[in-house]
């Protein structure tokens with residue numbers, strides 16, 4: 001079984017690579033040291049990716065020096081596209097830079113210098129000082145878990161800080177929405193945990209600044 005599946009995954013990765021060599025000229029831009037080539041742009045763009053957005057993408061990684069593939073998200077785990085928050089260091093710096101302002105459905109080929117990837121030491125399959133090439137296909141862009149919209153929804157009295165009551169109300173609504181009854185004590189525990197992790201100055205409120213950890217939008 002295993003032997004059957006492996007080649008299939010390689011084929012899936014390979015088909016994207018062939019897009020790259022099909023000879024059309026694409027728009028190329030340089031951004032903060034990353035070379036970004038747009039391979040495919042959807043005719044309609046619903047929402048461009050921004051810092052703090054939750055994005056869903058496939059990306060395959062190659063070493064620039066010999067085109068060895070060192071990573072293919074299509075064959076990792078179940079081959080599901082990866083979810084991550086953009087622009088906050090959940091992926092290497094070069095990917096954070098190269099995936100900004102990207103449309104769902106867009107494909108890019110990006111070339112990332114070692115300083116924005118794994119540096120002078122490398123890591124695992126990545127040798128020292130390696131320039132990396134990624135082929136990225138973006139599927140979805142959604143507002144991050146800590147968007148301005150979410151904050152405003154919770155902040156019922158619009159005083160730009162979240163009280164225990166406001167969060168309590170919000171949690172109750174959320175739990176009602178997902179239809180799973182929860183024990184009162186679980187509820188209190190979550191609330192306490194939220195304040196412990198977020199109320200850094202311990203004034204009993206979560207301020208806009210404490211909430212907006214990704215600093216992606218003006219609150």
Ligand SMILES: *[C@@H]1O[C@H](CO)[C@@H](O)[C@H](O)[C@H]1NC(C)=O
Pocket residue numbers: 120128129
């Ligand atoms: C990597 O680059 C650094 C800085 O340019 C250099 O000092 C180092 O020798 C390089 N390492 C290798 C293994 O090439």
